[in-house]
Amino acid sequence: MPLEQPNIPPERSPPIRSRQAVLRRIPIPEPPRPPAQATQDGPVALIRAVTGMIRRGWVPLMIWTLACMILAALYARSLPPVYTATSSIILQSVGQAGAAGQDPISPVTLDLNRVDSELQVIRSERLQGRVFETLGLATIPELQPTPPGPVRYVIDLLGGIFAASPAEETVPADETTDTAAGTETEAASFPAPTAAQQAEEVAFAAFRDRFSARRIGQSYVIEISYSSSDPELAARVANSAASAYLLQSVAFKAGVASSGGEFVQMRLDSLSAQVEDAANAVRDGTLPQAAMPDADARVIGAALRPLSPSEPRPKLIVATGAVLGLLSGLFAMALGGALDRRVHEGDKLERETAMPRLAFIPEEKRLTGRQGDVVVTIRPDSACAHGLRDLRTAIDLAGGLDPQPGGRIIALAEWVPGSGCSMIAMNLARLIRAGGQEVTVIDADLDGRARGLTDWYVPNPGRTTDEEVDADGVRLVPSTALRAQSGAISDMRDRGLTRLLGHLQARGDVVLDLPPLAESADALALARHADLVVIVAETHTTFDELTQASERLGRLGVAVVGVAVNHPPGLAERRGLFARLGLGDARPGSMRHTTRAAISSVRDASARKRGKTV
Incomplete structure (x- = not known):
């Protein structure tokens, strides 16, 4: 159905609840403080930290320890008996x-x-x-x-390179003659040994x-x-x-x-x-x-x-290799944990960013296409669905349980693309709809930099429509319908977008799927209209990125209620080593994006040439 524009004069726009009122109703309790004795038990805290590291990374730790044992066994076999x-x-x-004539000497x-x-x-x-x-x-x-082995050869080579050459001192001529004479005398007294000697x-x-x-x-x-x-x-x-x-x-x-x-x-x-x-x-x-x-x-x-x-003693060498492997693995894990600023499951989120973790949404495997948007329907008992329901409950607690006229505007923000913000928006909308509340999802990715909801539910990506789309039972406002309000988004004095959101809010809850905060200023402009904002972070998002996102939203007075940690499918492929080098991510300006554009240009040129020939 066409997206209805409310016939409301600008001077009589629908009342929008102030964010200060929403903030006053947020009943998020303060996290329980650890007892004073817990901070004093240094050995107990160390044991807990080591146990936690082993529990989280016991598979690579065991693989590394086994590899060290195998190397130690090979080394023991290489030694001569x-x-x-x-x-x-x-x-x-x-x-x-x-x-003769003397007594024997006493013992x-x-x-x-x-x-x-x-x-x-x-x-x-x-x-x-x-x-x-x-x-x-x-x-x-x-x-x-x-003969020296390769290790000894490398050590001698490095020693020769970095060895400091002694400074040559200027010796007078007479002292040089005396030194030469003394050297000849010493050489005559102590002849050089032969090769056999x-x-x-x-x-x-x-x-x-x-x-x-x-x-x-x-x-x-x-x-x-x-x-x-x-x-x-x-x-x-x-x-x-x-x-x-x-x-x-x-x-x-x-x-x-x-x-x-x-x-x-x-x-x-x-x-x-x-x-x-x-x-x-x-x-x-x-x-x-x-x-x-x-x-x-x-x-x-x-x-x-x-x-x-x-x-050699093979058992002792293998045991030593196992101990060294275990200790070096624990040291590497401790060092990596100290330098690792990624969110992971969000255990250290509140300590690092002062924002609570609302929910952890684990990865739901073997999902294809739009199945991720309906996971709460097709797999209601999965861990992913439980995490999404926890997020919906946390949002209800943050927004207040008292009935309010109209709906709420809930914004889901992410720092970089690929955090699964659209998937969470659709599942959250289905959970709200299942509770008897009308809900509308707005795909706010105006620039189309990330694969948004419009790409899934509008068959033709080039199609421009201002109609609401039926996304499997949920009303979806595609990004093409919102582009007409792009001027209102960038112009803070224009009340057109406020009237549009007020009209949708009068029908029920509104879920805003915001574009990435790091790539678009429209996300901040849209977030100022929301009653509350939830930051969606994937497990590879860093605490520094979340802090920047919170600071940008906080400067606008936006009510950031917490962080939802999501583990979207295919995360390792998108955010692995090649993605960090710009080889595995199709973002604009990356190497992969540039390569794809060049290949497409060559393909189009070849097609045009074949068409002219025909």
Whole structure:
């Protein structure tokens, strides 16, 4: 039916209720304040925050933790196996033979200091060098230098780039001559090592890194260990080190005994046999076969061939990877939550913007075409329908429950297109109509920047009509009918739009589907005629955008009652990474919009050319 224009003189326009009266009737209670103790329980608040983060993002957190565990397992499998063999010796006090005509030297008393001294003897470079040379370990592959990996190469490259070059100092000529002469003297005294000597030094350094000796508690027992990728070599080196320590002790006593003028032949033969046995054990990588009564220590445990590698430890590495993945995931979630200013479900909406969340409308999947506009009818028990009914109830509470003459003008505003404002407007109108109240929906997208209701319910987009459209039982005023009042919208002194809205308000409630606030000033001009305004935000809308929308509406004295958080279908596709880069959004001026326009121009030109040819 044609849109009726009321025959009311401008000086006798229908009375419009003041926004101040509406604001006085808004009975929105203040949110309950948390108890004072809740703000003081720091650990409890931290646990709640961590639990909330895990509950909201447990799927990506588990995926990241599992990925870290898999990487740790692959890293553990890439490491070569390392076998560790250990031999044990215990220190003891044994007297030394004196020279001829002298009494034997009394045994040296063992104490903690002497045990520490003997431990340092075993760790000394001299004893380790004897084992290294006797076993001929300078040429084994595992002790040779390995080429640097890609990570080390990158670190060295960056270090060379960012390394500060020392400033060159100006040296007088005489000092330069003296320095050159001193350098030549030092070079003559300390010749540069050959390549073979450098390789042997590198191998010995790697040998010392694999060699270890430690004391067991406060006892006199010392463990000598060696780690190698060859279990046989690990046992040989550990036994050879123990034998080298015994050889060093017995050889010292043999030297003392042989220094006397008159030497007891029996004593010398015993010490010589012990020295020879110990030397053979060092060379073979075993323990002495005969007893060593004159040594200051005795072997209590031989190094056996390890049956399983001591390193790497796959379970420990995987557990470490899981812990690191969990902690890094929680840290990333906490950092992202601190920097994320998106609305999501609106839990932090009131704290960030001082506006209440009226309702959360979840996504209703598997809807096509105009089914989203009738979700409260075709799926009344869905979560989306429950959210829409919560919004209708919140609007009724905000507008007052007392019966008022005429209807209300309810404006739905959004900051950017794609928030589902039109879908909420149609479903809200159906809920109001189901309650017995007449309702009219006005599609106020005058510029057609977003896909509005007119595109759905007017078959021909180019059709200009001033008639009301039957939108499945709801009266819809298309944007083409409102364009005739575009001058009245921009001119605040023109009362034509006020009379039109007053006429529609006399028949029942009016729902204004406003254009995006960020793209059109018509939204602000239309919002000033509304009794109350609800800002529709999608889950990717930021708190800053909502604050700007509230400030713009607040400067006009508009009654903003709260925010409805909507999760429209296809949100991830529209507001993903490509949309942020301008690749996934067809807004005017975006790359996708420009590309589509260029393709359309080429297609039209080709069609015209084919038509002329025919």
